[in-house]
Amino acid sequence: MTEPKKIQGSHYSLAELRALLTYFYPHRFRMLIAFVMMMTLTGLMVSRPVILRSIIDNVTGPKDQELMLFHAALFVGILVLAMCISYWQSMMMARVGLEIVSLIKTNLFSRVLKLSLHFFNSHKVGWLISRVEGDTEQLRNFCSHLTLRIVADICLFFGVLGIMVTTDPGVAVRVMPMMIFLMILILACSKKISEYFNQARSRYAELSGSLAEYLQAIFLIQLYDRKSQVLSELQKKSLARMDAENRASLFSNAFWGFFLFMTEGVLIAILVGYGVHQVQSSLMSLGTLVMMLEFSRQMAQPLHAIGENFHALQKSAVSASRVFKILNEKTEEELIETSETKEAPALLSLGFDNVSFAYSSDKPVLKGISFDLLKGSRTALVGASGSGKSTTIQLLCRYFEPASGRILLNGENYSEFSISSCRKKIGLVLQDIFLFPGSVLDNIRVLDESISEEKVLKALDQIGATYLVQKLPMGIRTELTERGSNLSMGERQLLSFARALCMEPELLILDEATASMDTYTERVLQRALETLLRDRTSVIIAHRLSTIRSADQILVFEQGEIVERGNHESLMSLDGKYSELIKMQTSVAVSSPLRAIA
Numbered sequence: 001m002t003e004p005k006k007i008q009g010s011h012y013s014l015a016e017l018r019a020l021l022t023y024f025y026p027h028r029f030r031m032l033i034a035f036v037m038m039m040t041l042t043g044l045m046v047s048r049p050v051i052l053r054s055i056i057d058n059v060t061g062p063k064d065q066e067l068m069l070f071h072a073a074l075f076v077g078i079l080v081l082a083m084c085i086s087y088w089q090s091m092m093m094a095r096v097g098l099e100i101v102s103l104i105k106t107n108l109f110s111r112v113l114k115l116s117l118h119f120f121n122s123h124k125v126g127w128l129i130s131r132v133e134g135d136t137e138q139l140r141n142f143c144s145h146l147t148l149r150i151v152a153d154i155c156l157f158f159g160v161l162g163i164m165v166t167t168d169p170g171v172a173v174r175v176m177p178m179m180i181f182l183m184i185l186i187l188a189c190s191k192k193i194s195e196y197f198n199q200a201r202s203r204y205a206e207l208s209g210s211l212a213e214y215l216q217a218i219f220l221i222q223l224y225d226r227k228s229q230v231l232s233e234l235q236k237k238s239l240a241r242m243d244a245e246n247r248a249s250l251f252s253n254a255f256w257g258f259f260l261f262m263t264e265g266v267l268i269a270i271l272v273g274y275g276v277h278q279v280q281s282s283l284m285s286l287g288t289l290v291m292m293l294e295f296s297r298q299m300a301q302p303l304h305a306i307g308e309n310f311h312a313l314q315k316s317a318v319s320a321s322r323v324f325k326i327l328n329e330k331t332e333e334e335l336i337e338t339s340e341t342k343e344a345p346a347l348l349s350l351g352f353d354n355v356s357f358a359y360s361s362d363k364p365v366l367k368g369i370s371f372d373l374l375k376g377s378r379t380a381l382v383g384a385s386g387s388g389k390s391t392t393i394q395l396l397c398r399y400f401e402p403a404s405g406r407i408l409l410n411g412e413n414y415s416e417f418s419i420s421s422c423r424k425k426i427g428l429v430l431q432d433i434f435l436f437p438g439s440v441l442d443n444i445r446v447l448d449e450s451i452s453e454e455k456v457l458k459a460l461d462q463i464g465a466t467y468l469v470q471k472l473p474m475g476i477r478t479e480l481t482e483r484g485s486n487l488s489m490g491e492r493q494l495l496s497f498a499r500a501l502c503m504e505p506e507l508l509i510l511d512e513a514t515a516s517m518d519t520y521t522e523r524v525l526q527r528a529l530e531t532l533l534r535d536r537t538s539v540i541i542a543h544r545l546s547t548i549r550s551a552d553q554i555l556v557f558e559q560g561e562i563v564e565r566g567n568h569e570s571l572m573s574l575d576g577k578y579s580e581l582i583k584m585q586t587s588v589a590v591s592s593p594l595r596a597i598a
């Protein structure tokens with residue numbers, strides 16, 4: 001079985017960047033207009049020093065008042081026009097950026113929802129959220145500003161250079177070596193600055209990650225009074241982050257300070273030295289000298305901007321790469337290479353035929369498992385922790401596919417049917433009950449509005465849990481807080497039973513809760529369980545003796561193999577692993593008599 005590669009790190013590949021470009025394609029006309037605007041803006045910027053030259057060279061006395069006014073009006077007019085164009089251009093690109101990113105986000109959501117459990121096993125949810133949020137935001141920045149900004153900066157640089165060379169090659173010869181030197185310096189130092197900022201960012205991620213984990217375990221920290229240890233751990237991480245942040249800003253400020261000194265100081269001094277000599281020898285007008293000085297500053301600007309944006313550009317490339325790697329991840333259907341749309345038939349029998357499975361290739365978890373579940377029968381899976389019971393269930397639900405062997409539905413290979421039609425047959429009640437923010441009603445019918453409120457109420461009544469919703473302030477429409485934390489463990493169990501009952505599954509799979517409840521809740525749960533299981537094909541990872549006893553078939557798991565099978569009596573008379581397990585259970589039940597209710 002192929003395992004998905006982890007999508008991490010800070011590298012990027014051209015293939016993913018190329019994939020990003022396809023998202024730009026539908027917006028090409030707007031981008032073209034924005035580009036033309038950007039070029040016009042660049043042209044307007046370049047025209048300002050030319051007007052300045054004209055003022056200095058042509059407005060020489062009081063008689064030129066009119067000319068002066070004309071130039072001033074031209075100057076202001078250009079400024080206003082530039083502002084308007086800049087406004088429209090950035091609005092347009094901001095929209096394009098938003099549209100592209102919301103499409104990427106939608107695609108990302110829909111892909112993530114279809115990914116296999118393999119992916120979620122190897123990537124933390126927090127990490128995934130930061131990809132969906134952080135990386136797509138970075139892409140928005142890239143799509144709306146960075147791309148055109150960089151193209152415009154490059155155009156401005158070469159445009160100004162062209163005018164300088166044609167106006168006075170002597171100036172260009174003096175400016176160019178300095179520009180080339182600065183360009184090389186920027187490329188070298190931006191890489192270093194970017195590295196420092198990346199370091200600061202990853203330390204920040206480390207700090208906020210630890211903080212989140214500690215807060216989740218706050219009851220543990222308070223119980224064992226580890227507040228000072230946690231505080232010092234957080235302080236250490238915070239200091240490390242501050243150090244990295246300091247180093248990054250120190251280096252970046254020192255570098256840009258030096259850059260400013262070179263462009264505003266040294267370069268201007270060289271130009272003034274050369275220009276004054278030219279003006280004195282009447283080889284250059286004073287206006288041209290001023291224009292050249294302005295141009296040399298304008299040339300430095302795009303260099304500065306490219307250097308400044310280098311970090312953002314690199315971040316965008318890494319973000320794009322990570323986002324597109326997720327978009328290219330195989331969905332569960334693609335992973336098992338099935339495009340089956342055949343509906344699974346009504347369940348008569350479901351069986352494992354010599355099934356083996358491993359989460360990672362080096363450690364087999366299930367080894368040659370075979371069993372049959374017949375319609376209407378109850379099967380209990382028992383065995384030590386880590387023996388493969390939950391894994392068997394995951395395979396039944398088709399979260400994973402067997403590495404070898406087959407799962408057979410009515411004698412036909414499970415993989416010949418569509419995954420969703422197989423899952424529709426199954427009701428799953430896990431130990432770790434999953435509730436989401438929303439009303440009790442929505443939680444029971446899992447957002448499926450075709451299941452009526454009456455049906456939900458009936459299910460609650462059948463399992464004897466009506467009292468539960470009656471005591472809630474808004475009854476069945478009461479909103480649950482995060483993960484149902486306003487309900488007790490037993491209440492959550494009852495809701496999950498009601499949920500399973502509403503779905504009317506052909507096969508009910510249940511991972512029985514191990515935690516003991518109070519006498520009353522335990523009785524209610526027992527009764528609810530019986531209602532749930534009545535006349536239904538079921539597979540139960542059983543802990544309660546009563547559930548195990550009532551099973552038609554008991555499978556005893558040990559290290560990924562079924563070592564014993566049969567009903568309670570036959571297995572007890574075998575006096576093997578099962579009877580050992582039951583004896584252990586009964587001795588534990590002495591201190592918790594409820595576990596043994598028969």
Ligand SMILES: Nc1ncnc2c1ncn2[C@@H]1O[C@H](COP(=O)(O)OP(=O)(O)OP(=O)(O)O)[C@@H](O)[C@H]1O
Pocket residue numbers: 121359360365383384385386387388389390391392
């Ligand atoms: N998502 C996973 N990725 C890798 N290994 C896993 C994963 N889930 C379980 N395992 C490993 O597979 C083996 C069987 O686990 P499984 O959860 O099936 O045991 P179990 O019988 O259900 O145990 P328990 O009674 O404690 O729930 C264990 O060794 C476990 O470490």
Ligand SMILES: [Mg+2]
Pocket residue numbers: 389390391
């Ligand atoms: Mg388990």
